Amino acid sequence: MGYLTKHSLLLLSLLASFALAGCAEPEDTPPEQEPEDTEQQQIVDYSEDTCDDNSGERHVYLVRTMAVARETETGVARGFDLDDAVSENGGSTGCGRPDFTSPDGEEGIDNQFARLLPTIESVGGAAFETLVQNAINEGDLLILIELTDVDSLENDGCVGLDVMYGVGTPYLSTDSYVEPWQTYDIDINRPHSSVDEVAIRGGRLEAGPLLFQIPFAVFDFIFPVDLLDARIQLDFDAKERTGSGLISGAITVENMLDIANGIEGGEQFPPLIDRIGRRMADLQPDDEKKCQALSTAMTIDVIGAFIYPDSERFE
Amino acid sequence: MAQTPKKGRSEMKKNKTTRRAFLRGVLGGAAVTVALPMLDLFLDDNGEALADGSALPRRFGIYYWGNGMIPDRWTPEGTGMGDAWKLSPELALLEPVKDDITVITGMSVKAQNIEPHWSGIAAILSGVPLLHRSQQDYTFAAPSIDQLIADEVGKNTRFPSLELGAQPRLGLSHRGPDQINPAEDSPQRLFERIFGVGFRAPGDNSEPDPSIGWRRSVLDVVKEDNERFKKKLGARDRIRLEQHFEGVRALELRLARLQEDPPQLAACSVPEMPTSDFPDIDGRPQLKAKNRAMCDVLALALACDQTRVFSNFITWPLNNLLLAQTSGGHHQLTHDEPGDQPQVDTIVTELMGELSYMIQALRNIPEGEGTLLDNCAVFATSDVSLGKTHSLDEFPIILAGGAGGKLKTGMHYRSAARENANKVLLTLLRAMGLQLAEFGVDETYTQDGLTAVEA
């Protein structure tokens, strides 16, 4: 695995501008539920909850699988509309790169990486998802999402969200996924980011912008690539304490080139990235209206986890 | 795989010769531990007896599996010899040895079925009902028949009997109440025990190791200790320790034999040492691989006359093993699988496949004009018939081998009258040379053998 420390430093400096959510830190909530009370439970509505009170629970989730949201049918892929525009081929928005339509019919979906990835894969190396899953399973890519002040996973007006890396050697289930409810330390040497005042509506959490790193898997290596202006959407199953969703944001071509230049034995890479990347870039137009970044969408699923109470923490 | 030495008559003149002299002459006096070609000059003119006039030794073996079978799928169509009957679905894998086996159906174990599984197994292996001392406390009331036979024919072999199995737990060979001969479940250890240090192959004319004499001196001292210790004890414990001390005396006899010449059976050779103990994979035992590795060692152990009595406990009574790619443990399936119980059926079929392998391994050893199997009586059975009901009727019994001409083979015998299964036991015991007028007690008692299967 290669990790480019200069990028970590860059990220850390960027992160200085983000503050941790200020929610309080109540006890971790274990998943073993009491059996149903015979009396009707009071349903409390937290949809108007604010972040002033520190009443809720802390939940920790681990990203168990991560995949690029690929083009499933022609023109159809999951993702978000990052630039608030429905771009068409050769059109005036998105540097003329056509947007996708989501499987639900929503237009304007920005996900150029879904088009780029097959090309990268055809050049060599194992499939993206395989490399990423191995990295997760081996404990090199443990992404923890911590929610604070959670009063309800159905509707909650305000929770805090932190994303960080975990440290540990996970146990794997017999079907080769990380088992839920394991306990991890936080890797304070790797980036983290947070967002305050995130809402959950109808079981769905949406938050952003935040800084995220996604694993750029190629040639049997995985490099963290910064996902700028990232947005996250997670649909929770309150009973199982699991979730699934999307993370989407922008990857700069320059970032990808830096990585490509650092791959030993991958000489054909940088020119390929340069050419195709610039051609496919659809975000962050510069002064000359040339796009400098590609939109990227990743699907993830998350399971419950814990953080060691005495783990090192940020701040 | 068992080796197959060539068969054929030697061209050499039959001089009176000592074995050692002959070997020295042929092989320059070097110690040899590989198969010698078939040396018929050690057999009599008919190839049916040893040169010294004694009959080719008869061997006895048990093949036992746990949790029974499904009578509707087990009982063959047709009865009689040869083509008069066909193999049933659960017996399909015995096709290669159909002419060497006798399937006996419709017999009943007459003992009272007090303890599910255990009442059956004690009665069918010892002929006598289970000894029930209290709720959780039961054992065989009498020795299992392999031990009765070993007492008769096992005195002159290095091991009076050998017990093995892929998943035996302790095994079921009893020398008496609470006295179990633990079955070996490691192919490697089985090999080591028989063919490791202490085995002298044909042609090994090196001088015996002096340490054998020293070991005997040690055992003399141990025997003295045994005598003293025993004096202090009450009768019940004296019997227990007597068993231990018997074992010490038997070991001493074996050592004495080691100081003599090695075996002279021509088909003897050292098998390949098993390289694995075949650990479980994903919670499932490697039953086949283990069983076959052990059967290969066993066949050559018999060929080298290391023993004449063996028992193969391939699984244990009430076992809940995950076998044959099934979705549940064996015992649980016998009780919980609905309808025709196809998974139970599959398990039984596979277990019969392993019996088939064992029989073939014995058949692959040439002996005289025939094979080792011709001089064997193999007795295959279980602890119940239908596992779901723990029934003792329609009891599963398969015999293999001709026992040196004493038993018919290639037959399906079906009892029309729920005959006493002890008849089979009596037939087997008599075939192995025990002159018994009767066998069993109370409800299992009989004076009759199963004459229909006797040759």
Add this chain to the structure above:
Amino acid sequence: MFETSSRRRKRALESIALSFVLFTFGATSGCGGEKSPEDTTQPEAVEQPAEADLEIPAASVPRLTAAQYRNSVQDIFGEDIITPPTLEPDIESGGFTAIGAGISTVSPRGVELYEEGAYAISVQLVAEDKRERLTDCAPFSPQDEDCFEAIVDRIGPRLFRRPIGGEERAKYVALGKKIGGEANDFWVGARYMLAAMLQSPNFLWRGELGTPKADSSGRRTLNNYELASRLSFFLWNTTPDDALLEAAREGELSTSKGLEEHTRRMLEDDRAKVGMRAFFSDIFDLDALLELTKDPTIYKVYSPELGLWAREQTLLTIEDLIFEDQDFRTLMNTRETYLNRKLASMYGVVSPTREGFARTTLPEDSQRFGLIGHASVLSLYSHPVSTSATLRGKFIRERLLCDIIPSPPADVDTSIPEPSGETPTLRDRVAEHLENPSCAGCHNKMDPIGLALENFDGVGVWREDDDGHAIDPSGNLDGEDFTTPAELADLLTNHPRLTRCMVQHAIQYSTGNRLTPAQQPLITYLDIEFAASEFRFKELIVALVLSPIFRETTAPSDDIDHGADAEEGEE
């Protein structure tokens, strides 16, 4: 520090009586959540059962178990000595190895293995770097009698657990000299001499027979060495150490004071953990966990080490209760336990440690209480592919409450329906057990209890429902209702037969004899002592060791009287 013993016993008797009362009249203590076991007030003195009421079983003459053999060899000769990988297997009687040891014998195969083992051990000991463990004597010839004697004098008493007399010693020395001479090497002689001792029944068998009492009652008193042996195998699962042999030599174990002193000394030693582990592994069959197999397609958290770790959790939890002098009944409803990372994730709690095991408290709202919430018993008493209310209920009945469950009638169809629309949960499927008259008598004792644990799947992981179908854990234990696993745990904690059963297990294990109804007064007495000590397990052990059932045996019924022969070196 403690109350006087008679007041303690009074309180204890009352405690037991009150538990009986509560159970009979159905008083419950209410909701779930951990409760302290009940404590009570009133007096009524209780004495040891009269001599006439005591029935002591005959000595069981156990053969050393495989673990005891190995522990003894390593304790005598050094932990670095490699012991044989295979030995004659232990057999169980009624599910207990300690009792099985008293009926087992040695098979011919076992004799071979003991012989092989004796040589494998002795060859290590005569190697140059280890000879000093046998003797400091430097032999000047292959038949140096003094040096052979020195070895026998040092090693003999440790191996045989008693002094070696003149004739015995001469026999071994003669053997050593003979072989030393034939091999022309002292150490070869020494090796064979040692091998003889390692195969001797004096080593392999425990002849704790006692000496007849003068009163011709048929009862016999164990001498100091026999007591040392029994005590050491009970508390440490190994041969007596030098200190204990010395105490025996000095006659200290013939007095209650000396016996108690040494018992307490040994209980404070770390080796008592080994002994207690062996005891609880036997009575709860925990060693079967080493071969635990589950279907990995159904139990995705299953791994080959799971059984080992689950066993470790239970043993550590029990160790804590014993050695921290806790109320032993709380084994049934404590929230304190030991977990490693894997078990913590299975239980859905924060791991208390990054490696190995550490103590932790399960959360307030967990339904996992005490031993019945341990993955060990939950997975062991289940099938490879599913839970089993019957097996779990049977465990609780037989091993925790010492109830006797007869075997099922033969020749019945014992199948239960597959999960289906009409019978979706296990409760529905075993309903037949409880309705059919020929099944209900026994199954009523087991299934309702096992069904209380249906929220724990076949490897002990909590589940809210059974494949979408609601689980109803309510039931009744001997007249007391419960609605949750936590309530069942509380009922078990206060069940009158719980501690009595523990007492019974301890007596059976330490003496190797199955108990009979005639020993009930003794069990009652020890149960009261146990209660009087507030159920501290160490105190139960002390009371047991000091009681006649530990210190005496009875002549076997068909004894041929050799009482007059004092064995060499024995008292």
